[in-house]
Amino acid sequence: QHETVFRRMIQLIKDVCKLVSRALQPPRNVRITSHNMDLVLRWDPPEGAASGLFYTTEYNTSVSVYKVGCLHITALSCDFTSLNHHITVYGQYTARVRAELGEEKSAWVESTQITMDRDTMIGQPNVSLISSKSNIEVSIEDPEFRISELRHAYNYATYNITYWKEGQEEKAESISNIQQNRVILDKLEPWTRYCVRVQINTQRNLNPSEPSSVTCESTDKESPWVAAVVTFVVMAMLVTLAVVAVVHRKKMSHFLCPKDSLPQHFKKHLLEHPSSSIYLAMRDSHPPEEVYDQVSVIAEGNPMEEERPLEAAGTNCSSQPETTVGQI
Incomplete structure (x- = not known):
């Protein structure tokens, strides 16, 4: 059993x-x-x-x-x-x-x-760089939260900015406990390319945020606002000219294409061919023919005297007979 x-x-x-x-x-x-x-x-x-x-x-x-x-x-x-x-x-x-x-x-x-x-794991911030002479301005944008915002969730949130010359990350420098989202990196070498990475730190969350993507920019570049200002001025001038042209279009049209005309008898006088006898004679006349006679000059005396110096020959100029030139 x-x-x-x-x-x-x-x-x-x-x-x-x-x-x-x-x-x-x-x-x-x-x-x-x-x-x-x-x-x-x-x-x-x-x-x-x-x-x-x-x-x-x-x-x-x-x-x-x-x-x-x-x-x-x-x-x-x-x-x-x-x-x-x-x-x-x-x-x-x-x-x-x-x-x-x-x-x-x-x-x-x-x-x-x-x-x-x-x-919670805080995502990476977005970083953009603006170069101005020998400085670089770092602009930081917080990651987007599903509920609330970074600054509302964490009263004390700071940025850790690390920057270095491109290709020399082992010599990187850091700036910590930054609360502003715009920071100027000054005392940089001119005409040099720098790279920047940013992380967010909070007191409540012991884990730092994901590091931002590495962003690089060169010093001594013209700031983009200069081109923006120039573009704005040019556009403002073009708009002003267009407005002036529209408002004063009648005056400008009268100035460029005046409606006043010459009296009819002036037009007739300017357009008709000249009829004066002097003008017609000059127009129809031919250049006069030139009439001339051939003249020969013959010297009398010893031909050897022609070889004497000019001064010696000059003393006998008064004794030479006169030469007669035929009249035309």
Whole structure:
């Protein structure tokens, strides 16, 4: 009799083990995360999970019971901030998830607790640089939070700015505890390219933000506002000229194309051909022919005298006979 009872107990244990082994396995690696003040539960599917699994999630706070989150989803995450639930910056949250297959439901698997302002991962800030002579202005834009804003969530948030000459990051310099979102890096070398990276630090959140992308700019570049001012002045002048032209278009039209005309008898006098006798004679006349006679000059006396010096020849000029030139 005792042996029979013992065998029945063994069979019952085997049956229970079979039922347990056949039960739907719960999700694995359940964790709750926050990035830029969102609240997301993530998990991995059960080991050896069958196809067609669904999941249901719930969440609670330190002062409330569990509330329904995502129902019958196939995704492996649930974003509670997108469900119009009242998630607060300073709240403490826990979440859980279970697997579902038809009428079968697995056991709930609960995450650890998260405190939003303390545990959220702050994203990278956006950084832009403006060069002006030997200075570089660093402009910082905070990451966008899903709920609230950085400066509202953290009363004391500062920037850590690291900068270096391009290619010399091992010699980088840093400026810490900066609260302004515009900072001037001065005393830089002229005509040199510098690179900048920024991180955000808070007192409540012990983890610094993700570092910004590395941004580089060269010194001694003309500031873009100069070109903007020049463009503005040129555009203003063009608009002014256009307005003046529209307002005074009649006066300008009269000035450029006057309506006053010469008297009719003036036009007739200017357009008709000259008819004076002198003009007609000059127009029709031919140049007069030139009449001339050929003249020859013959010298008398000893031909050898022609070879004497001019001074000697000059003393006898009065003794030479006169030469007569024929009249024309």
